[in-house]
Each structure stands twice: as C-alpha cells, then as structure tokens.
Amino acid sequence: MAALEWQLGTVTTIQPETPKTKSFYVALPKWAGHRPGQHIDLRLTAPDGYQTQRSYSIASPPELSGQLELTVDLIQDGEVSPYLHDVVMQGDQLELRGPVGGYFVWDVTVGGPLLLVGGGSGVVPLMAMLRHRAAQHSTIPARLLYSCRTPDDVIYRDELNQLAGSVAGLEVLITFTRQAPAGWTGYQRRIDAAMLNEVITPFGTSARTYVCGPTLLVESVANLLVGMGLPADRVHTERFGPTGS
Amino acid sequence: MNVETADMNTELMVDGNAIAGELEQIFGHDMTMAVARCAGCAADSMMATLMAFVRGPGAVLRCPSCTSVIARIVETPTATYLDARGMLYLRMTHAS
Ligand SMILES: Cc1cc2nc3c(=O)[nH]c(=O)nc-3n(C[C@H](O)[C@H](O)[C@H](O)COP(=O)(O)OP(=O)(O)OC[C@H]3O[C@@H](n4cnc5c(N)ncnc54)[C@H](O)[C@@H]3O)c2cc1C
Ligand SMILES: [Zn+2]
Numbered sequence: 001m002a003a004l005e006w007q008l009g010t011v012t013t014i015q016p017e018t019p020k021t022k023s024f025y026v027a028l029p030k031w032a033g034h035r036p037g038q039h040i041d042l043r044l045t046a047p048d049g050y051q052t053q054r055s056y057s058i059a060s061p062p063e064l065s066g067q068l069e070l071t072v073d074l075i076q077d078g079e080v081s082p083y084l085h086d087v088v089m090q091g092d093q094l095e096l097r098g099p100v101g102g103y104f105v106w107d108v109t110v111g112g113p114l115l116l117v118g119g120g121s122g123v124v125p126l127m128a129m130l131r132h133r134a135a136q137h138s139t140i141p142a143r144l145l146y147s148c149r150t151p152d153d154v155i156y157r158d159e160l161n162q163l164a165g166s167v168a169g170l171e172v173l174i175t176f177t178r179q180a181p182a183g184w185t186g187y188q189r190r191i192d193a194a195m196l197n198e199v200i201t202p203f204g205t206s207a208r209t210y211v212c213g214p215t216l217l218v219e220s221v222a223n224l225l226v227g228m229g230l231p232a233d234r235v236h237t238e239r240f241g242p243t244g245s
Numbered sequence: 246m247n248v249e250t251a252d253m254n255t256e257l258m259v260d261g262n263a264i265a266g267e268l269e270q271i272f273g274h275d276m277t278m279a280v281a282r283c284a285g286c287a288a289d290s291m292m293a294t295l296m297a298f299v300r301g302p303g304a305v306l307r308c309p310s311c312t313s314v315i316a317r318i319v320e321t322p323t324a325t326y327l328d329a330r331g332m333l334y335l336r337m338t339h340a341s
Contacts, residue, residue: 003270003273004266004269004270039262039265041266055262055263055265055266097266098266100265100266100269100275101262101265101275101277101293102265102275102277102278103261103262103265103277103278103291103292103293103294104262104277104293215255215256215257215258215259216255216256219255237260237293237294238260238262238293239258239259239260239262239263240259241256241257241258241259241263242256242257
C-alpha cells in the first residue's frame with residue numbers, strides 16, 4: 001500500500017475567480033488521480049523550519065489529468081491564504097499530499113438524485129463533482145444551491161451559467177445573502193428550511209446531499225435536512241471552519 | 246451555546262475530513278468512513294463526522310452526539326501519539 005507522501009507540484013497558472021478568490025493550477029508529476037470531493041493537504045515551510053498546514057479541496061475533476069486546480073478564498077488576517085494570494089507566482093513550487101478523504105466523495109457510480117449545497121468556497125469540491133458529472137455526460141438529476149454574499153462573490157460564475165444552460169438535468173440556484181444583482185428574482189436570504197424544502201422537493205428524501213462551506217452554514221443546513229426526514233447517511237458534510245463566514 | 250466549553254469554539258470547529266491526511270498517515274489507508282463508537286454515549290459516528298479542533302497543539306476529535314473527547318492526535322518531531330481512550334471501538338469495513 002503506497003504511503004501518503006508529500007510531493008512537490010509546480011504552479012502553472014493562477015487565475016482570479018472573484019476579487020478575493022484565485023484558482024491555482026498545480027502540475028504534479030507523481031499524482032495518482034483523485035475522486036470528486038477529495039482534498040489535499042498543503043504544507044508551507046518557512047526558512048527557519050516553521051511549518052504550517054491547511055486543507056484545500058480539489059476543484060478539478062478526475063478527467064483533468066496531470067494537474068490539479070485548487071481554488072482559494074483570501075482570508076485577510078489568515079496565515080496561508082494571503083501567502084497563496086500575494087506571494088505565490090506562476091512557476092513556484094508547492095508541497096502537498098493527497099488525495100485524501102473518502103467520505104465526502106461523489107461520482108456517477110454513487111448515483112442520484114444529487115443535491116449539492118455550498119456556501120462561499122464550499123462550492124469548490126461540489127464543482128469537482130459537477131465537472132465530473134458533465135465530463136461523464138451523466139444525466140443524473142442534480143441541483144446546486146449556492147449561497148454567496150454578493151454577485152462579486154460567485155466563484156465559477158461563468159462556468160456555472162454555462163453548465164446550467166448546456167448540461168442535461170442540472171439546475172443551479174444561487175442565493176445572495178447581502179446584495180443581489182439588480183433585477184434578481186431568485187433567492188436573497190440565508191439558506192433556511194423553506195428554501196431547502198423548495199430545492200429538494202423534486203428529489204424528495206431519496207436525494208444524496210453534499211453540504212460544504214463555513215462550519216455554521218454546514219451545521220444549520222445538515223440539521224435542517226435531517227429534520228426534513230433525510231436519512232443521516234445521505235447527508236454528507238464537510239466543514240471548512242470560519243472561512244468566508 | 247451549550248456545546249461550548251473552554252476549549253471549544255463552534256465557529257472554529259471543522260470535522261474529521263480535515264484530519265483525513267493525518268489519519269491516513271497513521272493507518273495507511275482512508276479512515277474517514279471508519280465508525281467510532283463513543284465511550285461516553287455509545288453513539289456510532291463515521292470519523293469524517295466527528296467534531297474536530299485542529300488548530301491547538303494537536304487535533305482533538307469529539308463526539309457529535311454528546312461532545313465528549315473521542316480521540317487526540319499529537320505530532321512531536323519524533324513521534325505521533327494517538328490517544329483513543331474516548332472510543333469503545335473503531336469499526337473498519339473490509340474493502341470490497
Ligand atoms: C477539508 C477542508 C477543505 C478545504 N477546502 C478549501 C478550499 O477549497 N478553498 C478554501 O479557500 N478554503 C478551504 N478550506 C479552508 C482552508 O483550509 C483554510 O482554513 C483557509 O484557507 C484559511 O486559512 P488561513 O491560513 O488563510 O487562515 P487562518 O490563519 O487559519 O485564519 C482563518 C480565520 O480564522 C481565524 N482563526 C483561525 N484559527 C484561529 C484560532 N485558533 N483562534 C482564533 N481565530 C482563529 C483567523 O483569525 C481568521 O479570521 C478547507 C478546509 C477544510 C477543513
Ligand atoms: Zn458521545
């Protein structure tokens with residue numbers, strides 16, 4: 001059994017997604033592949049030997065080989081995300097290990113219907129699932145409910161619009177919690193029981209749900225879903241911490 | 246908030262997914278779906294669903310049902326310590 005090893009990757013592209021979110025494409029010669037929803041551990045080592053480590057979800061689907069896409073939200077007073085945003089440049093090396101996690105994973109063999117609920121950067125592992133679903137030409141019914149503060153905060157906005165318009169059986173629903181675009185007719189509040197109820201109705205309690213984002217959002221959504229009668233083993237959760245809250 | 250004690254801040258909490266890498270390092274394979282039975286309340290939880298506090302010295306895992314400490318992982322420069330006295334057992338389903 002291969003041990004989980006730290007490996008060096010090279011940043012090939014850095015792409016701004018929103019004013020405070022960037023995607024990093026990392027080329028990894030020794031990468032063994034991953035499943036949608038898995039993450040990596042990233043380790044930074046200072047010149048004096050001090051090390052610190054954070055987890056980042058893999059945004060790219062398994063179908064993209066040779067490199068990973070990581071999407072990182074800038075936490076102003078954070079330790080690692082400002083380094084990634086402000087210091088790391090194309091051509092730099094990053095040390096990481098993975099893929100890790102087997103629980104927060106969905107692929108087409110798991111089946112559906114699939115309900116994804118994300119807040120802020122919590123959309124990252126959900127995006128890997130949707131990209132994988134599209135790459136497999138799957139028609140498994142899928143809905144993404146995505147909570148964002150403002151229109152500026154929608155990560156992967158163009159790609160989500162494009163996927164929602166072109167891929168069979170997928171619906172993307174965004175809720176804006178602080179400010180909606182002019183003329184917006186969709187949701188504009190925090191995710192609550194009534195919203196979840198509307199979003200899950202076409203699927204009923206057979207939905208496989210994946211909930212990811214700031215801890216408080218995940219706690220509240222998971223409790224609501226279980227309260228609505230979803231079996232707890234169909235409610236998969238991944239908490240990112242205070243991030244983006 | 247009733248789940249808050251001195252060393253617990255719900256907002257900073259993550260879950261067992263966050264230590265999937267550490268667990269895999271210790272056990273040699275993914276442990277997020279292994280089921281731990283809490284010694285405090287006998288509830289069964291997948292490791293991924295345990296409450297996790299990872300920013301202290303080491304990681305602390307707590308039972309999502311009763312919040313008692315299920316396990317602690319501490320890394321020193323020379324060794325990894327796993328204190329698992331808060332669980333009655335850990336069930337690992339054989340890979341099929
Ligand atoms: C499984 C998993 C996957 C993740 N995937 C992603 C992803 O794809 N994209 C992404 O952007 N993020 C992701 N995260 C979050 C990520 O790991 C980091 O937590 C995030 O980038 C912030 O790190 P930082 O070092 O910049 O900030 P930190 O230095 O950790 O600080 C973050 C915030 O929390 C506060 N804080 C942190 N720890 C403490 C403490 N002990 N006491 C008081 N305040 C504290 C800080 O003041 C700050 O406001 C994921 C987390 C997990 C667990
Ligand atoms: Zn318990």
